[in-house]
Amino acid sequence: MRDLGVGFRYLVQGQKWVGRHGRWFGFGLLPGLVTLVLYVGALVGLGYGADDLAAWATPFADDWSSPWLGLLRSTVTGLVFAFGLFLAVITFTAVTLLVGQPFYESLSEEVDRSQGGDVPESGLPLWRELWISARDSLRVLLRVAFYGVLLFACGFIPVIGQTVVPVLGFCVSGFFLAEELTAVALQRRGVELKERLTLLRGRRMLTLGFGVPLTLAFLVPFVAVFLMPGAVAGATLMARDLRGETAGDDRDGDSQENDQERGNLPSFGGDKGVHHLPH
Template sequence: MRDIGAGFGYLLQGQKWVFGHGRWFGFGLLPGLVTFVLYAGAFVGLFYGADDLTAWATPFADDWGSPWQGLLRGTLTFLVFGLGLFLAVITFTAVTLLIGQPFYESLSEAVDRAEGGEAPESGRPLWQELWVSARDSLRVLVRVALYGVLLFAAGFIPVVGQTVVPALGFCVSGFFLTEELTAVALQRRDVDFKERLGLLRGRRTLALGFGVPLTLFFLVPFIAVLLMPGAVAGATLMARDLVGETSADEDEDEDGNGGSGESRPGTGAGGHPVQPQPNPYQQANPYQQQQPYRQPGPYSS
């Protein structure tokens, strides 16, 4: 339960960070606005075409009498909208991050510099960053689509389909939404897709505490656009936690007066400073060497 609260706390901290740095808030709004216009057009098309789609998919019901034909097709239309909304929440983030890759990279680096004084860089050119982001987003969407089909089918189960299935849908959406957002910071640290899933599986409640509330907020039109900059900032803070990096505030607390004489990271016995160790993310990727997170789980491929 503590991790759930911590995940939600990172979401709030991210929003606080961008509102405290107004230039970055406005900078991060632009990709979301473009994506919002595209998705609004898609939903208008779905609204006008959903009835025709369900009629085309159920030709066997053409001769059914009232109220059974309307009940069947009305239920299917509702499920089509539900599935579309489920996919939109996930794909909105993927598409926005792809469109706004340079924007959100810069925002994430600014958060890293504010918290730790340095921003790890992958060293890849922009075109390669875009390719990696698009490839990983596609891998997420394939997984989400599979879960979406299963949940769509389970939606026909009486009672369970109207209670348990929606809750599971929000959890799936929240987990993968967190993966997409933390990827901005973790890709710069050369943590690949499977390793990112491993990190999040190891802290699943943290991921859900961050992603599920954000998924619920994203259901409100236009809120997703306003929250995206803060979501990227909060996900960067979470990514630092996942890989064990400390923030500037934590470092100040450790180095402040009045503390105990116990040994702390970066100090020797009695608090005497020792030679700092090099940042492993600037030299080698420890996850690819040790691979401690490759454990089977419900989200693994």
């Protein structure tokens, strides 16, 4: 159970890291804002069409008397929207990371650099990194869809569907959300999806301690956009823990600014870690 607190602490440390490095926070916001606009439109459309979808899915109840017809279709409508929201929480991160691959990879490298030691680099061209990210995200999405359908079906079970199933849903969401975020750092280390999942399952409570609170926070409108840069930073710190890498003490922002003035650290625009960022 201690790992639950450790996972949450990495999430908090990531937010603190971007708070001390405001320029990285600003760049990290851009992909999230673009993705947010797309997802808000999709969820609004789902909200308007959920009633029609529920009626289409339950033609057998057309002749049912009141209040059973309304009760059934209201339940199905709620489940449809909940399922859409469930997928949105998971896929939002994947799509945002794909859109912001150059930004988040550079941010992750800078977090590694702040911890001291070597900074792993994939050495792959950008198009190759994007392809790998998209491929792995699709594989994760298929897993999420499987669990989503299973939980959706279990939602019809009295009592359990309204208590246990939502909790399991948040755990599943949190686990795969953590996988998507740690993939930024682990992919640079040459860790394939199968091995990443094994690492996360081996520290399941750590993963849930990081992913579940973030999933709950992402349910609040617009919060996901502002938490994404820090989530990537925190996931990088957690990835180092999963790999057993020695972490140095991250210096505070004033210390790093002084180092930059003395030339010990490269400036933001000229840092090798930001070679993908537009000038």
